[in-house]
Amino acid sequence: MKFQLVGCSHHHTPVEIREKLAFSNEQIRSTLRDFRDAFPKSEAVLLSTCNRTEFYAAAEASVIIPTHQEMIEFLAFSRGLRADEIRDELFIESNESAIKHLFTVASSLDSLVIGEAQILAQVKSAYELAVQESLSMPLSHMTFQAALMVAKKVATHTSIQQKRISVPSIAVCEFAREIFERLDDKKILVIGAGEMAEETLVYLKSEGGKNISVVNRHFENAQKLAEQFDGKAVEWDSLFHELESADFVVSTTGATEPIVSAEKFAAIHDRRQEKTLFVLDLAIPRDFAGEIADFSNVYLFTVDDLQSQCEANRIARQKEWPKAERIIEKETDEFMIELNRRMTGPTIKRVRELAAEIKDRELHRLINKLETNDEKTKREISISFERLINKLLHPPLESIRDEAKSGEPTGLLNALKRLFQLKD
Amino acid sequence: MDFLSKITVTCFAASYIVALILEISRLFFRAPVRWAVMFGFGVAGLFAHAVYIALQTNVSFTSNSPLSNWSVWCLVASLLLVVSYLWITFRQPNAQTGLFILPLVLALVGIAQLMRQTPGFSESNAKSVWNTIHGSALLLGTVVIFLGFVMGLMYIVQARRLKQKKKKPTRFKLPSLEWLQRSTEQTLLTSTILLGFGVISGFVLNHINRENVNQTVGLSDPIVWSSLVMFGWLLTVTLISRFYKPARSGHKMAYLVFSCFFFLVLELALVLTAGHGSAAEESAQEESALVIDDTMSPNSTVELRIHSAENAA
Numbered sequence: 001m002k003f004q005l006v007g008c009s010h011h012h013t014p015v016e017i018r019e020k021l022a023f024s025n026e027q028i029r030s031t032l033r034d035f036r037d038a039f040p041k042s043e044a045v046l047l048s049t050c051n052r053t054e055f056y057a058a059a060e061a062s063v064i065i066p067t068h069q070e071m072i073e074f075l076a077f078s079r080g081l082r083a084d085e086i087r088d089e090l091f092i093e094s095n096e097s098a099i100k101h102l103f104t105v106a107s108s109l110d111s112l113v114i115g116e117a118q119i120l121a122q123v124k125s126a127y128e129l130a131v132q133e134s135l136s137m138p139l140s141h142m143t144f145q146a147a148l149m150v151a152k153k154v155a156t157h158t159s160i161q162q163k164r165i166s167v168p169s170i171a172v173c174e175f176a177r178e179i180f181e182r183l184d185d186k187k188i189l190v191i192g193a194g195e196m197a198e199e200t201l202v203y204l205k206s207e208g209g210k211n212i213s214v215v216n217r218h219f220e221n222a223q224k225l226a227e228q229f230d231g232k233a234v235e236w237d238s239l240f241h242e243l244e245s246a247d248f249v250v251s252t253t254g255a256t257e258p259i260v261s262a263e264k265f266a267a268i269h270d271r272r273q274e275k276t277l278f279v280l281d282l283a284i285p286r287d288f289a290g291e292i293a294d295f296s297n298v299y300l301f302t303v304d305d306l307q308s309q310c311e312a313n314r315i316a317r318q319k320e321w322p323k324a325e326r327i328i329e330k331e332t333d334e335f336m337i338e339l340n341r342r343m344t345g346p347t348i349k350r351v352r353e354l355a356a357e358i359k360d361r362e363l364h365r366l367i368n369k370l371e372t373n374d375e376k377t378k379r380e381i382s383i384s385f386e387r388l389i390n391k392l393l394h395p396p397l398e399s400i401r402d403e404a405k406s407g408e409p410t411g412l413l414n415a416l417k418r419l420f421q422l423k424d
Numbered sequence: 425m426d427f428l429s430k431i432t433v434t435c436f437a438a439s440y441i442v443a444l445i446l447e448i449s450r451l452f453f454r455a456p457v458r459w460a461v462m463f464g465f466g467v468a469g470l471f472a473h474a475v476y477i478a479l480q481t482n483v484s485f486t487s488n489s490p491l492s493n494w495s496v497w498c499l500v501a502s503l504l505l506v507v508s509y510l511w512i513t514f515r516q517p518n519a520q521t522g523l524f525i526l527p528l529v530l531a532l533v534g535i536a537q538l539m540r541q542t543p544g545f546s547e548s549n550a551k552s553v554w555n556t557i558h559g560s561a562l563l564l565g566t567v568v569i570f571l572g573f574v575m576g577l578m579y580i581v582q583a584r585r586l587k588q589k590k591k592k593p594t595r596f597k598l599p600s601l602e603w604l605q606r607s608t609e610q611t612l613l614t615s616t617i618l619l620g621f622g623v624i625s626g627f628v629l630n631h632i633n634r635e636n637v638n639q640t641v642g643l644s645d646p647i648v649w650s651s652l653v654m655f656g657w658l659l660t661v662t663l664i665s666r667f668y669k670p671a672r673s674g675h676k677m678a679y680l681v682f683s684c685f686f687f688l689v690l691e692l693a694l695v696l697t698a699g700h701g702s703a704a705e706e707s708a709q710e711e712s713a714l715v716i717d718d719t720m721s722p723n724s725t726v727e728l729r730i731h732s733a734e735n736a737a
Contacts, residue, residue: 156456159454178582178586178598178601179600179601179602180600180601180602181599181606182602273669274669274671274672274673274676276601276605276673276674293587293589296673296675297674297675299587301589308591309591312591
């Protein structure tokens with residue numbers, strides 16, 4: 001089997017290019033239909049998420065699978081682009097490395113938010129879309145099923161998906177989860193509209209945050225960020241009014257003095273009626289006065305408070321990462337062995353069929369010549385012929401199987417085809 | 425089915441101890457199948473526990489009701505706590521709620537063992553409808569308050585850790601503050617309703633008993649007034665938390681439930697030491713009633729008083 005991959009992701013491709021290469025489900029369907037028309041003997045799966053677009057192709061032999069260049073051209077054409085516009089922004093992988101990449105992606109080790117569960121569902125959904133558009137997908141089926149299995153194995157046998165290392169991810173995915181059961185019914189207030197606010201909002205959305213308000217001194221920036229995350233922009237003057245009803249506050253401004261002092265907070269604390277408030281102060285210098293943490297039912301965390309958790313998680317992840325990689329490596333190796341073993345199947349079958357034909361012919365000739373009607377003798381002769389063939393074929397076939405464990409046994413298979421004059 | 429009759433308290437207590445040890449081991453290392461094994465031991469213990477109670481009550485059915493004495497009462501309460509533990513563990517598989525619930529379960533099983541020799545409930549008490557309502561409502565109310573206590577305790581532990589901004593423990597996990605607060609609030613409301621039924625049915629029972637044997641059980645009975653005080657406290661707490669929003673904060677709810685729990689423990693201690701509802705208590709009451717009624721003959725009254733005192737001794 002040949003497996004090819006062309007794709008882009010948040011690691012190396014700028015968001016402008018990723019946006020151009022993003023596909024909706026309907027666009028994926030039509031692209032896969034076009035691919036089937038252009039390369040009828042190949043299978044294809046197209047994975048498109050907000051952080052990546054990956055185009056996988058699989059075929060029985062290298063002569064029928066599209067080359068990377070053809071795949072890039074096809075991808076560009078599908079999005080109305082020129083191939084040279086995107087070529088340098090894409091990465092390419094083949095066979096074992098492409099399969100290993102798929103396993104890594106499905107295990108969420110290649111994600112922006114390591115450990116996010118969404119990617120596994122997206123990989124599954126991409127495969128299901130491809131199946132709906134194609135009658136038969138034996139190679140992709142095998143590969144994607146293996147990818148889903150590997151992802152589950154990594155999740156079960158390591159805690160890597162639970163170990164986040166950025167301050168916003170730890171605050172949102174770990175500390176907020178210890179305070180709130182769910183975020184979709186919580187009022188989230190984001191103060192500031194910079195990069196940190198944006199990164200935190202990515203995690204808030206991935207954890208189910210819906211009711212999001214963004215407040216910023218420059219209202220236009222608040223509007224821009226709010227639109228990006230389906231939130232609403234709020235005027236700076238309404239900050240304290242918003243604080244009264246908020247459940248979760250993320251503050252990321254560049255103010256040189258605290259914007260919420262203990263005195264100002266005390267005034268609104270009574271009106272909050274002991275409602276739990278989680279304040280994530282990611283600003284340096286801090287936006288919330290430290291004394292606010294002493295108010296009842298207020299949980300105030302600053303960057304310093306979360307750093308120790310980041311460090312602990314970083315160390316834990318360092319310990320877990322090789323374990324996850326080992327699982328992926330081992331599973332990739334086992335998958336390739338299985339793949340190579342399956343590759344030898346048709347040739348071995350044909351050799352055996354040829355041998356069986358010769359055996360039957362010679363057995364028939366011998367029985368006629370012996371003119372015997374003794375069934376026992378006939379059976380013994382037949383068994384002897386069978387044993388002879390098996391003993392003759394065993395060493396070469398075993399060598400092919402051994403070769404399959406260390407890579408594609410192409411050389412031996414070709415030799416076998418030539419020696420036995422097997423035709424494709 | 426013969427093997428079922430061989431089930432003893434040791435069988436299910438041992439299952440719960442193993443489940444608790446497995447819960448404790450979660451604090452120290454990861455093991456992929458441990459949760460299933462731990463849950464399995466919980467279920468196995470529950471099965472043995474249920475069979476044991478069923479067989480025990482079946483034995484005593486000829487003379488008594490399912491809740492035939494305080495020992496069975498404690499066993500049923502612990503069984504209900506185990507059901508709650510399994511349900512919470514199933515819903516919150518990462519949280520180590522067993523660390524808090526299972527010791528309570530084992531304590532109740534222990535108390536049940538200590539109460540084995542105490543006299544059973546009187547036959548007339550056990551078979552009356554009002555007594556069944558009274559006993560069941562108090563039983564369920566007690567279990568719910570116990571659960572509320574556990575939830576409140578977990579809330580305090582979790583909130584304190586978050587307030588102190590301590591590093592997240594690698595292996596010790598509890599449900600979220602929001603879930604714990606909501607659960608505590610629900611347990612408070614439910615226990616008030618159930619204990620309300622228990623207290624009201626208790627009054628009805630007293631009324632019926634007074635009509636039957638001309639007893640005068642009133643507010644002077646420590647069990648009656650302590651029950652009333654506890655129910656009054658529960659009701660006040662529930663009403664305040666329902667209508668005054670600031671009282672619904674997690675900490676306040678937790679401390680309110682703690683106070684209810686301690687009230688309940690005192691109440692139970694009083695009830696268990698006084699042998700409330702037992703045949704011995706009933707006969708003592710009947711004899712006392714005779715003493716009070718026989719006002720026409722002072723001499724015989726003195727004799728009966730002495731006789732009653734001797735019986736009680």
